[in-house]
Amino acid sequence: MKALYALYSDPDAAQHAVEELRRQGVSDQLITVITSQPYEEYEFSHRYKQTWIFWIAAAGGVVGLLIGLTLAYMTATLWPIVTGGMPIVAWWPNIIIMFELTMLGAIIATVVSLLVTTELPATRSRVYDPEVSQGKIMVAVEEPSDVDVPRLERTLRATGIQEVKRVV
Amino acid sequence: MTHRWGMTVDLDRCTGCEACVTACRTENNIRIAGPEQAAKGRSIAWIRVERYYEGDFPDVRVKFRPVMCQQCDAAPCEPVCPTYASHHNEEGLNAQVYNRCIGTRYCANACPYNVRFFNFGNPVWERPLELQLNPDVSVREVGVVEKCTFCVQRITAGKDQAKAEKRELKDGEIKPACVQSCPTSALVFGDLNDPESEVSRLSRSSRGTKLLEDLGTQPKVTYLQKQY
Amino acid sequence: MDLRTEQKINADLLRPLRHTSMSFYSLVAILGTIILVGFGSWMYQMWNGLAVAGIRWPIFWAFYITNFVFWIGISHAGTLISAILRLVNATWRRPVTRCAEVITVFALMIGALFPIIHLGRPWLFFYLIPYPSERQIWPNLRSPLAWDFFAISTYLTGSTLFLFLPTIPDFALLRDQMTGWRRRIYGVLALGWQGTTKQWHRLEAAMQIMAIAIVPVAVSVHTIVSFDFSMSPVPMWHSTVFGPYFVAGAIFSGIAALIVAMAILRKVLHLEEYLHPVHFQNLGKLLLLMSLLWGYFTFVERLTTWYGNAPAEMAVFWATQTGSYAPLFWTMVFCNFVIPFPILAIKKLRTITGCVIASSTIIAGMWLERFLIVVPSLATKHLPYTWSHYRPQPVEIMITIATFAAMVLLYTLFSKVVPIISIWELKVGGDAPTHLTSEEEEEKRALWRVRP
Numbered sequence: 001m002k003a004l005y006a007l008y009s010d011p012d013a014a015q016h017a018v019e020e021l022r023r024q025g026v027s028d029q030l031i032t033v034i035t036s037q038p039y040e041e042y043e044f045s046h047r048y049k050q051t052w053i054f055w056i057a058a059a060g061g062v063v064g065l066l067i068g069l070t071l072a073y074m075t076a077t078l079w080p081i082v083t084g085g086m087p088i089v090a091w092w093p094n095i096i097i098m099f100e101l102t103m104l105g106a107i108i109a110t111v112v113s114l115l116v117t118t119e120l121p122a123t124r125s126r127v128y129d130p131e132v133s134q135g136k137i138m139v140a141v142e143e144p145s146d147v148d149v150p151r152l153e154r155t156l157r158a159t160g161i162q163e164v165k166r167v168v
Numbered sequence: 169m170t171h172r173w174g175m176t177v178d179l180d181r182c183t184g185c186e187a188c189v190t191a192c193r194t195e196n197n198i199r200i201a202g203p204e205q206a207a208k209g210r211s212i213a214w215i216r217v218e219r220y221y222e223g224d225f226p227d228v229r230v231k232f233r234p235v236m237c238q239q240c241d242a243a244p245c246e247p248v249c250p251t252y253a254s255h256h257n258e259e260g261l262n263a264q265v266y267n268r269c270i271g272t273r274y275c276a277n278a279c280p281y282n283v284r285f286f287n288f289g290n291p292v293w294e295r296p297l298e299l300q301l302n303p304d305v306s307v308r309e310v311g312v313v314e315k316c317t318f319c320v321q322r323i324t325a326g327k328d329q330a331k332a333e334k335r336e337l338k339d340g341e342i343k344p345a346c347v348q349s350c351p352t353s354a355l356v357f358g359d360l361n362d363p364e365s366e367v368s369r370l371s372r373s374s375r376g377t378k379l380l381e382d383l384g385t386q387p388k389v390t391y392l393q394k395q396y
Numbered sequence: 397m398d399l400r401t402e403q404k405i406n407a408d409l410l411r412p413l414r415h416t417s418m419s420f421y422s423l424v425a426i427l428g429t430i431i432l433v434g435f436g437s438w439m440y441q442m443w444n445g446l447a448v449a450g451i452r453w454p455i456f457w458a459f460y461i462t463n464f465v466f467w468i469g470i471s472h473a474g475t476l477i478s479a480i481l482r483l484v485n486a487t488w489r490r491p492v493t494r495c496a497e498v499i500t501v502f503a504l505m506i507g508a509l510f511p512i513i514h515l516g517r518p519w520l521f522f523y524l525i526p527y528p529s530e531r532q533i534w535p536n537l538r539s540p541l542a543w544d545f546f547a548i549s550t551y552l553t554g555s556t557l558f559l560f561l562p563t564i565p566d567f568a569l570l571r572d573q574m575t576g577w578r579r580r581i582y583g584v585l586a587l588g589w590q591g592t593t594k595q596w597h598r599l600e601a602a603m604q605i606m607a608i609a610i611v612p613v614a615v616s617v618h619t620i621v622s623f624d625f626s627m628s629p630v631p632m633w634h635s636t637v638f639g640p641y642f643v644a645g646a647i648f649s650g651i652a653a654l655i656v657a658m659a660i661l662r663k664v665l666h667l668e669e670y671l672h673p674v675h676f677q678n679l680g681k682l683l684l685l686m687s688l689l690w691g692y693f694t695f696v697e698r699l700t701t702w703y704g705n706a707p708a709e710m711a712v713f714w715a716t717q718t719g720s721y722a723p724l725f726w727t728m729v730f731c732n733f734v735i736p737f738p739i740l741a742i743k744k745l746r747t748i749t750g751c752v753i754a755s756s757t758i759i760a761g762m763w764l765e766r767f768l769i770v771v772p773s774l775a776t777k778h779l780p781y782t783w784s785h786y787r788p789q790p791v792e793i794m795i796t797i798a799t800f801a802a803m804v805l806l807y808t809l810f811s812k813v814v815p816i817i818s819i820w821e822l823k824v825g826g827d828a829p830t831h832l833t834s835e836e837e838e839e840k841r842a843l844w845r846v847r848p
Contacts, residue, residue, distance in 0.1 A: 103550055114601075248539050269517070287516070
């Protein structure tokens with residue numbers, strides 16, 4: 001089975017459900033909480049906070065800078081044409097080109113790493129319920145083994161949920 | 169030795185007759201704007217004679233100043249062209265490549281002498297005027313900027329002639345259309361790298377000034393001041 | 397926030413997407429016609445050459461460059477509001493961010509069109525693009541116009557992504573709530589977003605980086621646009637203050653445009669519960685600050701010119717102070733400073749209506765300011781023999797009007813397909829929609845034309 005989930009109306013109940021599941025021995029990696037808005041203050045939201053994305057953006061900026069440097073230097077020396085008595089490779093204007101391409105590199109690196117780490121666009125179907133966008137919070141257990149399913153269902157029902165849904 | 173083309177204009181000798189303007193127009197296939205377009209400021213004159221009046225009648229003094237492209241060494245029109253249409257060639261001329269010009273007109277704005285002109289429309293010569301077009305000079309289409317080239321076609325022709333005859337260029341051999349047609353020889357053209365040429369001699373004159381020199385454009389046209 | 401409030405927010409903010417009134421269609425038709433006429437004018441100009449425009453020797457830049465600088469200036473609204481307020485954690489920005497970011501993207505697109513419209517040979521505009529061409533030549537990277545290309549491309553890419561990324565969760569909401577072919581399209585745009593903890597964290601981190609990156613880009617873009625002027629030895633263009641002056645002016649006109657846009661949206665889409673007077677008051681305070689800053693820069697520039705007394709510059713100076721451009725100049729000062737200052741400074745007058753009045757005069761005044769930077773200097777250059785006058789022609793006026801219509805049309809169409817207030821950001825802020833006063837309720841009911 002792909003997943004087992006329940007929908008909660010408020011974040012406290014969802015937090016309680018997550019703790020119950022942990023008590024049942026489900027590892028954090030298999031618990032997925034899906035919300036329509038980020039709940040920063042709640043503990044269930046604290047996983048995955050660490051990220052490399054800032055370093056990737058900086059690296060993207062460096063790559064952009066190098067591209068800018070190369071472009072400015074190379075295009076000027078490929079066909080050296082004198083304009084206004086300025087040197088062929090004029091560093092003051094080149095700083096502008098390099099700056100813009102640095103920022104572009106950082107921006108593109110950020111977006112690409114966002115898409116890669118969140119695995120968007122989604123290629124395979126994921127666990128989701130449209131009621132989430134109505135404000136419900138989904139607490140799901142992914143890939144539960146068949147043995148555990150009845151136990152987990154009982155745990156989730158004990159937190160006050162009438163219906164525990166399955167995704168096959 | 170590479171040449172460095174320059175010009176001197178003796179303001180004492182200039183009578184304001186505008187023969188230079190007419191000759192330039194004919195030599196360089198400059199389009200005719202017509203009276204309505206000229207009234208709207210679209211006429212093109214690669215060389216123009218600026219006329220300034222001083223004083224009231226009967227003590228009026230008129231000053232004439234022929235202004236053409238000053239072929240500046242530090243030309244403000246060159247670095248601003250995004251397509252390298254306006255650039256400096258090895259002989260010190262500010263060259264305009266019509267094919268590369270996309271008509272941003274930044275060079276025309278940057279030129280403090282306003283010697284750059286824009287083609288507001290396609291050129292039209294009423295018959296039979298198209299028969300008098302100079303085959304050595306390209307006809308510019310709508311949307312490109314053009315200006316005085318020191319008759320670069322004549323410079324090239326002169327150099328080719330000297331090379332074919334296996335001799336050096338003589339001073340005064342190459343004459344742009346304006347220089348050739350000036351009745352008082354107010355305009356002198358030549359190689360500034362040759363210290364013996366007439367243009368070099370005249371540039372060193374004590375009467376010599378440059379137009380808008382304090383802007384730092386380093387123009388190569390020396391104006392010899394009028395003496396009263 | 398309880399479920400009922402969440403669902404009310406969803407319903408309210410998705411209503412414009414679900415229900416379309418006759419006034420929407422008629423507005424689109426009118427704007428579309430204006431844009432078509434403007435486009436026709438551009439084709440007419442391309443066919444006949446720039447002789448049909450008002451430009452002449454030596455005033456080679458006029459209306460089109462004014463519009464270019466103006467629209468790029470308007471595009472600075474989004475960055476300031478979204479990025480800077482996001483970085484300082486100002487929570488009142490939440491309903492306002494998407495309105496602002498949309499202005500940026502569309503104003504940039506319109507502004508970037510003008511360098512092509514004003515070209516002598518616009519079909520060769522691609523000469524500006526740095527790619528290995530068969531002509532074996534690259535663009536001149538020393539030219540401010542080449543810098544414009546890089547700057548505007550970077551800013552357009554950045555702001556489009558800045559707009560798109562936080563819209564992904566809202567597209568997911570739309571995918572869930574809509575049906576049929578709309579559901580499929582929103583599903584594609586949502587990229588399969590679920591809302592897992594990891595996705596939220598990554599999105600917020602990415603937005604943080606984008607906000608940090610987009611602010612210097614925005615500052616650089618309008619500085620580079622100002623370099624189009626300050627890099628040439630034209631009197632009163634060659635000024636070192638142009639960089640900061642233009643950026644301040646851009647943010648100034650951008651906030652004004654944002655206030656007008658927000659006021660119109662609030663009325664037309666019935667968002668009174670979401671866009672509160674306090675939003676307008678806060679933006680109004682920022683606008684006041686920018687008005688003072690603009691006044692400061694104008695004063696500094698004019699004082700140094702006047703004190704320096706250089707002949708070429710004084711010719712331009714007097715042309716704008718007392719000469720033929722004086723009426724426009726003093727109108728501009730009136731519109732940018734004299735009218736907005738009391739309205740925005742006095743709390744009682746800083747209402748939504750007051751802010752809109754101030755913003756409208758500011759938009760007009762800033763357009764005039766761009767015009768007065770471009771034309772008087774070119775009309776009064778170094779050699780007095782070359783001085784002349786500029787008269788705008790119908791082609792230029794029509795294209796200018798068409799771009800304003802294009803902005804309104806793009807904005808209208810956008811608010812029809814994407815919720816103009818960022819729904820998830822609103823919910824995060826805990827901004828429950830406030831209860832309207834009884835007058836506001838009456839007003840709302842009277843204007844209600846949408847059948848549920």
